[in-house]
Amino acid sequence: MDKTIPAAVAWAAGRFGDAPALIDPGQARWTFAELAEQVRTVARALTAAGAAPGDRVAIWAPNTARWVLAALGASCAGATLVPVDTRLSAPEAADVIGRSGAGVLIVTGPFLGRDRLAELRATGSPLPEIVISLAAWDELLDRAAGEPGAHTAGEPGIRTAEDAGIRAAAEPGIRAAAVAVMPDDVSDILFTSGTTGRSRGAMSTHRQSLGVATAWAEIAGLGPGDRHLMVNPFFSGFGLKAGLLACLVSGATIVPQAVFDPGRTLDLVETERISVLTGPPTLHLGLLDHPDRTGHDLSSLRLAVTEAAMLAPSLVTRIRDDLGCRTVLTAYGLTEAVVATMCRPGDDVRTVASTSGRAAAGFEVRIDRPGGEVLLRGPNLMLGYLDDPEATAAAIDADGWLHTGDVGRLDEHGNLTVTDRIKDMYVCGGFTVYPAEVERVLAGLPGVAEAAVIGVPDRRLGEIGKAFVVPRAGHGVAIVEVLQHCRAQLAGYKVPRTVELRAELPHDASGKVLKHLLRESR
Template identity: 55%
Template sequence: MTEGTIPAALDRAAEHFAGREALVDGEVRLSYAELARRVRQAARFFEGHERVAICSPNTWHWVVAGLGALYAGATLVPVNTRFTARETIDILERARVSALVITGTFLGTDRLADLGSARPGTVLRIPVEGVEEPISGVTEWDALTGLDSDFVSPAEPDGVSDILFTSGTTGRGKGAMSSHRQALSVAGAWADCGGLTEQDRYLVINPFFHSFGYKAGIVAAVLRGATMLPQRTFDVRETLRLIETEHVTVLPGAPTIHQVLLDAPERANHDLSSLRLAVTGAATVPVALVERMQTELSFDTVLTAYGLTEAVVATMSRPGDDAKLVANYTGRATAGFEVKLGEHDEVLLRGPNVMLGYLDDPDATAKAVDTDGWLHTGDVGVLNERGYLKIVDRIKDMYVCGGFNVYPAEIEQVLSRLDGVAESAVVGVPDQRLGEVGKVFVIPRTGSALSTEDVIAHCEGELANYKIPRFVDFVAELPRNLSGKVLKRVLRKENG
């Protein structure tokens, strides 16, 4: 086994924490020794595959399959479960995925059926909502239990461990590639800042398809021997129940999650005293929220962090930082990163954990990472005298809805295919619950009878739910500069 890989980290955990609970999901309780055994069975299934995609909610199956793909030496390609079939197929094709792990029916939608003939040649189906009808050419999850678990991982530290897709200002996703060494480094830095240990019980609400759930979740837990408790979807009653019955100690998540917990009428009926660590970010964090998290949710430590798919975690608060500092700043550099401000105070990052590059896109890579190795984030920031970073604006038009990045250009491209739309512009507008939601300004074609319902319905058929605009405004014209470019800052100012 080669050191410096995620499989090697799992093997160490299986040795050092063999009998400790690694994974708890409903009636399923796996020790680290049992988790490692099941992962090696999954690796046997994925043997010979170069890239393996997973499209599933947070369950114990995702952990076993994801680590199994990495153990087999394959590159892991997580797929956002909120994507439509069109968006999913685009990623599967561009990443040249040969094996897919996917849930059947989940939340009333059969994601496997929606792919039709576009599915890869090898498919492993996860049973999330009961027994599914057999499908020719599809392997059911239970088939893994009969496979040989004697497997030696061929993974290498500098091999590509994962490709995480992120949208760009052009509206088309780019696949950010990282190595095993980098994934371990950022996860280890996150764990160090939070003081994660084998005594911790980590409720993972952040989706595994996101770096926050995968690297700061699964990989961080494996490194420290913590117990993972995946939650499929955020349900405040279930979250409160799990915190009390499973003695959860670590609960990261977007500010929205903690706000909902605080406001839940049922909260007073649950013992939440086990909570010790919260890590949040992805949106503005009010000082009052941090203070309430500490006093009313009994967190000893509340931290904020800043990162992006191309760097995962770049800055992070430290235990002992006061509530005002935690709320207003995203912490200081971690995981070997340097942070500085470039032109227009753009946040620039440099270090060993900047992505290897975008999949099959050297031009986009060169635009993102300059010749001196600085990653241009597109965010505008301020650094205080202690090196703490505050994000104050975005150079790009991206906004954050419920913790997920939304890129207006992608929505505008979808709307360009709707009959009756002459032009559209999308901006993020404030929302008390989700942070920001989309508002679209539509210039209708002459004679069009287009309605708000038409616009929303079209988006629902083409986009993940967090990308769907909540508001539609029909206008005769849009504010523009002298070159004709739409002035989105004017739209945001008028609707802020």
């Protein structure tokens, strides 16, 4: 298989043929051969709409089969993919789309009570020349496939099938565009979450994106017969590369879920015979604590993968015993490096719970002394930040090491434990406190679903800890109980001075707690 996404689509069609590739639950299903044909239709539609090889195609939409088809179709048309976080406000999304230089925008129709296109227009920001609403998607593809169909008028200002004069582009032209894509061409620009400042666009090549996907699939043992429920958003590196592309290169089936709902997820696991489930610890806890869990047949589950600095060993055991996942793995990565370390099948509970595993996908990992910062170097490290050479130089040093901003340590087997973000550490009475250590202790308290700790100003000690605790569904947690639990397991200076109980915590797309919002709300 050549190291380009168009080549991977064609290779998968030949290798896996009639095996299921993509399932839109309750709607449609595609084999790998059918997926390749549909992707070519999307590429024709985009080309006929005016997209050209080298253009950037932004997608602002939730996880659906259409997202998969649009993304792969854009790649096969020779374009660069720009996924946009669905949690962004319209001004934030307009900023990302504008800075990306996207010439095409594919945007969802009304979703979860929001009309994102109307919101974008209301910002007054210039939109890409070509805007395609998913509301007009079926007609667009019908015309690209050369099929007659009733025309439904599009929204004003959108280049739909009729008002753009779209006609099917010649198949030889599409094949030529796909073949012209080179492994070292930029395949995608993923914008960072922007939790500590303005987001930046991390650029990766086709070779790198497929390298990450292949490494993840090989370690996880992903292959034909697996069905991967994609709750992790496709606009994130983990969802796109360790999800969508990993399935493509391994022959596993993609089953998208637009919004995480524990009851709906349990239904999908049962009806679609899901075998692979990835997401933050809150996802697994939501399933474990759902009152109808025991009424569902979850016997198809075999693998759970999560990203977290540290897990409570009891959670790993519950995922294995109560959800039936024989293998539970943790991994570490970031937008600039997607999957840098990963546990391996067969690792014991302690390794899975307290580390993020060993180097993966060709990465080297080392700890910078004396600061303890995690540094990464390898073939799948981003090329750099879009139009920001200064930020690129600040992140990647002259020897090619990415300075992650995370603090960690390596054990004698090379397993990485991320103890915190450099900016999350605080000093209490002259002693450094790593919130992740405190959070792990809190996670071990029965009745706690999630916890986050921040440092807050204190006149006497400089900073003191404040804990935000989310009780598990159906469990009560008293503040005094939380404090007593911490005092029994932590040095005095690490014990939070205050505790706030909350129904939920704010998260980014990867499930990471947005601590800057907690600091602003304290």
